[in-house]
Amino acid sequence: MSTILIIDDDDNLRMSFKRLLTEEGYQVRTAGSGEAGIRMLEDSLPDLVVLDVRLPGMNGLETYERIYRIDRKLPVIIMTAFSTTETAIKATKMGAFDYVIKPFDIPQILVTIQQALEVRRFTSSVVDMDGSPDHTEGEAIIGKSPAMQEVYKAIGRVAATDATVLVRGESGSGKELAAMALYQHSIRAEKPFLVINCVAIPDTLLESELFGYEKGAFTGATHRRVGKIEQAHGGTVFLDEIGDMPMNLQAKMLRLLQEKSIERLGGRDTIPVDVRIIAATNRDLEQLIMTGHFREDLYYRLKVITIQLPPLRERTGDIPLLIDYFLSRFSSELGVENPGITQEAISRLVSNPWPGNIRELSNTMQKALIFNRGAPLTIADITQVTGSDSKTQNGNPHENGCDKNIRNWIRSQLSMGKQGNLFEHCLDHFGGIIVGEALNLTGGNRSSAAKLLGISRPTLHAKIEKYHLKIETIVK
Ligand SMILES: Nc1ncnc2c1ncn2[C@@H]1O[C@H](COP(=O)(O)OP(=O)(O)OP(=O)(O)O)[C@@H](O)[C@H]1O
Ligand SMILES: [Mg+2]
Structure with a gap:
């Protein structure tokens, strides 16, 4: 806490x-x-x-x-x-x-507090990079597979330079952990560090957050505000989910990378800033360029040094190490004895496709430990927490009654011939239900709800705002 x-x-x-x-x-x-x-x-x-x-x-x-x-x-x-x-x-x-x-x-202040704590987490929890699972404290990048060795080498090579780095990989594959390691091993490790999550901050706020504004720049700009990039002068800025950055900001970001300067909104002065940029995304940037959602020039600027995190299914040899690591870490966090795990259960976990990568494996191990009664974890314990035989989870599940209801609801929406982005409308509808239920279940506690959903608190905040959820009306 x-x-x-x-x-x-x-x-x-x-x-x-x-x-x-x-x-x-x-x-x-x-x-x-x-x-x-x-x-x-x-x-x-x-x-x-x-x-x-x-x-x-x-x-x-x-x-x-x-x-x-x-x-x-x-x-x-x-x-x-x-x-x-x-x-x-x-x-x-x-x-x-x-x-x-x-x-x-x-x-607003809750968001600012959350961001500040995120920075604290980044700068204070030291990330170990020796690839072995003998840690029970702090963060560690686990994995000895050739693909992970390449990642360690790349982090080592570029950490001490001022080069811009793009970290890529599927969701949950460890991009944030790699960015933390990059920062901690950099020559700017003692300097300011800022995390900007381009998805968690609404588009309208992102520009003023990043670049600041002058008094009178827009209605409500009653005073000058220094932006995050200016605040990080001399330090590092981590742009998480950069694939989701709006186009107009991408242009400003390109200028920052090329000319090392910014302008505040409504300002005429060019302000020189010296920041190192680390960016991360799980989006297909090449595809985004083709559809006109990402600037090609920015892409080329960013990708010069790319660190690619492999998906877990491509380094299955690391899964037993990760299982060991999560078992000892979570059992010490939960204050219980490490129960161990059977060989069959390990084999089952190794053959799982893990679309949610390490985050999914970590959540699975954590839940299995919570329900465990002291005996070594078995296949049954694992399938109990994954909800079904995990192998069929991401295949073609047989449609059940709930799916049918959803299908009918979507059909009714489609047949109403509504104008506007119906796809987004449907997604929002379910997004609101999912977030609302997580908040219900946790009695309105945002930290726990975010943890349950496997999203960060700023992301949860953004969703609460987006779906206009009122906490007091959700919590019964
Ligand atoms: N190699 C690893 N060893 C141990 N733990 C890891 C490793 N990689 C990731 N994790 C853990 O898995 C979880 C997800 O990792 P992280 O947040 O870095 O993923 P990400 O790629 O940034 O995901 P997203 O695209 O969803 O933002 C974190 O709890 C992290 O500590
Ligand atoms: Mg991330």
């Missing part, structure tokens, strides 16, 4: 903010002054600090400087009243993660 330290002298704000964040599943500590906050922080480090600018005694900026000296990678979100925005911008340029203007918009 992530720990957040709130430093603010306003008792009411501290209390209500604490309640809100606790409900969101965070562990929260509070301090009423900079001095008290620093004492707490020296005592034990939180994962994130939310800091007010105007404080009695040591002011926000001074407090920020002290925090920076204690742990320069600890993300700090600055809260500022409108009148002190300039101070907040100053802190952001000194390395603070971001700033929010009081009174703040709750969904």
